Amino acid sequence: MLEHLAAIAADGILLGLIYAIAGLGLSLVLGIMGIVNVAHSAFIMLGSFFAFELFERLGIDPIISFFLALPVFFVLGTVVYRMLLTRLERVAQAQGLVAMFGLMVLIENLGTIVWTTDTRVITASYTNSSVVVGGLFIAKVKLIAGILALALTAIFWAFLRFTLVGRAIRAMSQNRDAAMSAGIDVRRLSTMMFGLGIACAGAAGVALAMIFPFSPNTQVQWLAWAFLVVILGGLGNVANTLVAGLIVGLLQTLCAAFLPFDYVYLVLYVLLAAVLVLRREGLTLAVRRAI
Amino acid sequence: MLSLFFLPSTRESASGRIYRRAPWLLALSVLALYGVLGRQLFLLSTLGTVFLYIALTQAWNILGGYGGYLNFGMVTFFGVGAYTSAVLFQYWEISPFLTAPFAGITSAALALLIGIPTLRIRGAYFALITLIITFAVQILVLDMPFTQGALGIYLQPLSLTPLGVERLFYYLFLACAALVTLLVYAIEHSNFGWALVAIREDEDAAEIIGIRTVEVKWIANCLAGFVAGVVGGLYAQRILYIEPTGTFAFDISLNVVLMAVIGGAGTWQGPLIGAPLVLLVADALRVTFTSEVNRAIFSVIVILIALFIPGGIMGLWTRWGRGRAEKAAAGGTQGARADEQSVQ
Numbered sequence: 001m002l003e004h005l006a007a008i009a010a011d012g013i014l015l016g017l018i019y020a021i022a023g024l025g026l027s028l029v030l031g032i033m034g035i036v037n038v039a040h041s042a043f044i045m046l047g048s049f050f051a052f053e054l055f056e057r058l059g060i061d062p063i064i065s066f067f068l069a070l071p072v073f074f075v076l077g078t079v080v081y082r083m084l085l086t087r088l089e090r091v092a093q094a095q096g097l098v099a100m101f102g103l104m105v106l107i108e109n110l111g112t113i114v115w116t117t118d119t120r121v122i123t124a125s126y127t128n129s130s131v132v133v134g135g136l137f138i139a140k141v142k143l144i145a146g147i148l149a150l151a152l153t154a155i156f157w158a159f160l161r162f163t164l165v166g167r168a169i170r171a172m173s174q175n176r177d178a179a180m181s182a183g184i185d186v187r188r189l190s191t192m193m194f195g196l197g198i199a200c201a202g203a204a205g206v207a208l209a210m211i212f213p214f215s216p217n218t219q220v221q222w223l224a225w226a227f228l229v230v231i232l233g234g235l236g237n238v239a240n241t242l243v244a245g246l247i248v249g250l251l252q253t254l255c256a257a258f259l260p261f262d263y264v265y266l267v268l269y270v271l272l273a274a275v276l277v278l279r280r281e282g283l284t285l286a287v288r289r290a291i
Numbered sequence: 292m293l294s295l296f297f298l299p300s301t302r303e304s305a306s307g308r309i310y311r312r313a314p315w316l317l318a319l320s321v322l323a324l325y326g327v328l329g330r331q332l333f334l335l336s337t338l339g340t341v342f343l344y345i346a347l348t349q350a351w352n353i354l355g356g357y358g359g360y361l362n363f364g365m366v367t368f369f370g371v372g373a374y375t376s377a378v379l380f381q382y383w384e385i386s387p388f389l390t391a392p393f394a395g396i397t398s399a400a401l402a403l404l405i406g407i408p409t410l411r412i413r414g415a416y417f418a419l420i421t422l423i424i425t426f427a428v429q430i431l432v433l434d435m436p437f438t439q440g441a442l443g444i445y446l447q448p449l450s451l452t453p454l455g456v457e458r459l460f461y462y463l464f465l466a467c468a469a470l471v472t473l474l475v476y477a478i479e480h481s482n483f484g485w486a487l488v489a490i491r492e493d494e495d496a497a498e499i500i501g502i503r504t505v506e507v508k509w510i511a512n513c514l515a516g517f518v519a520g521v522v523g524g525l526y527a528q529r530i531l532y533i534e535p536t537g538t539f540a541f542d543i544s545l546n547v548v549l550m551a552v553i554g555g556a557g558t559w560q561g562p563l564i565g566a567p568l569v570l571l572v573a574d575a576l577r578v579t580f581t582s583e584v585n586r587a588i589f590s591v592i593v594i595l596i597a598l599f600i601p602g603g604i605m606g607l608w609t610r611w612g613r614g615r616a617e618k619a620a621a622g623g624t625q626g627a628r629a630d631e632q633s634v635q
Contacts, residue, residue, distance in 0.1 A: 036415035
């Protein structure tokens with residue numbers, strides 16, 4: 001029994017690490033820039049297919065794709081920011097949301113045109129093997145994906161905390177006007193921040209593709225997970241997002257083990273509603289600047 | 292409290308009112324007449340679908356258009372309504388025509404349940420939750436024992452000729468669309484409507500002048516839920532077989548947003564323009580393209596409208612009308628000035 005529980009916990013923690021990076025991009029973009037990126041999960045889906053294409057066509061291992069995705073999606077994010085987001089600053093919040101919703105539908109359907117609605121999997125050499133850690137059998141892919149996710153979270157945390165650019169980004173999130181008068185190029189930093197958020201989404205897509213099957217038209221489910229992590233962890237804080245991701249991962253594996261079928265969704269949505277009710281003041285402050 | 296909903300309407304001469312309403316009444320009576328005279332099943336059924344979407348889009352319009360809180364999951368209310376009627380038929384054999392109001396109440400209750408946590412806070416939380424809740428409800432319907440999961444539920448066909456059935460639903464959905472449009476028109480000209488617009492423009496200011504913003508948003512959302520539930524219940528009887536994937540199709544949510552945004556959200560005429568236009572263009576495109584290309588094209592249109600034409604087609608129309616009026620006014624003053632100069 002105890003061993004069973006430990007296996008569930010290990011599974012949940014590894015999944016949680018991946019959910020944490022799925023939520024991290026959304027959290028940073030929402031918390032620091034106040035942009036509600038409805039299209040976040042569409043970029044996650046693109047990340048999954050990025051890994052899929054590299055694996056099928058060129059035989060590149062998803063572990064390498066994970067690192068390749070970062071610069072590729074960073075550039076994609078900056079392009080989207082320049083083309084779309086800079087124009088959204090001038091329009092009302094509801095219109096901004098509609099535009100992001102349009103972007104999500106656009107990406108999803110372009111994905112469907114290119115890859116059809118078939119469900120895909122990536123079967124690397126290590127996909128079906130497992131390792132024994134301290135008497136526990138752990139699937140090798142989950143371990144690898146979890147470690148990659150943890151590394152990415154650590155890099156983001158260190159970047160925001162210790163570098164000058166990271167400090168400027170934090171300044172911008174605290175007070176945009178003050179940051180501007182202190183000589184920070186807010187527009188360039190915003191572009192960069194959005195690019196980083198999308199890079200994170202792309203990498204999360206690669207990590208998710210290693211474990212779960214995926215198809216273009218089921219991407220909204222990842223928005224649900226990412227959003228849950230964001231709400232639970234609060235906005236724009238890397239460490240809290242990590243903890244929230246772990247909680248969601250643990251909860252999912254525990255529910256899956258002890259409850260019949262998909263009641264886990266019901267549990268998660270009730271949790272989501274409870275957090276929204278309880279944390280409403282804290283959230284309102286952060287969203288006041290939202291597009 | 293009542294003063295919130297019943298409205299001081301603007302005073303206007305009786306003839307002016309008739310003149311203004313005549314085109315709409317004429318269009319309505321032509322459509323009603325077509326229901327009797329029309330014999331083409333395809334056309335009757337397509338128009339029925341247009342009316343169904345007009346009703347849904349108008350319902351969306353109340354909170355989304357006037358209040359600025361976007362619902363990206365209208366199909367949740369619609370599907371829950373359809374399933375309420377279907378389940379009631381399955382176990383007690385009550386016709387969906389009788390249970391449609393109950394389907395509406397169920398959906399309104401769900402709307403309240405979603406609204407309580409998400410509409411108390413501001414910002415995009417409502418939009419995000421409505422977007423992701425469709426997925427959860429669909430999974431629940433798939434797994435609950437009493438909805439028969441992926442098997443779906445069959446309803447009893449009506450004992451009418453095919454033409455009779457199409458006519459019946461043509462009139463039912465026409466009546467729904469007309470009533471909901473009337474409701475939205477009344478809301479637009481009521482204090483309730485002004486309260487919603489105030490929330491959209493500046494929620495802090497709305498609260499300061501004494502609007503109970505949270506309650507207003509809840510009521511608007513429940514109204515939308517009710518309408519979508521009733522329409523969903525009738526829809527179940529129309530297609531006779533419902534199952535989770537088709538009934539909770541994301542396309543329906545998407546269509547509603549497209550129609551409202553393209554036609555012009557926040558005006559009662561917007562859905563009347565948007566619904567037929569989107570369905571017509573979608574049908575025309577379907578001949579040459581697949582539905583994915585179709586949706587990709589529409590999403591680009593929506594992005595462009597959101598960025599450059601805020602009010603949709605209705606927005607363009609009012610701006611054009613205002614521009615013409617201003618030009619006429621400017622011409623008038625110039626003429627007056629010329630008169631003055633000639634006198635001097």
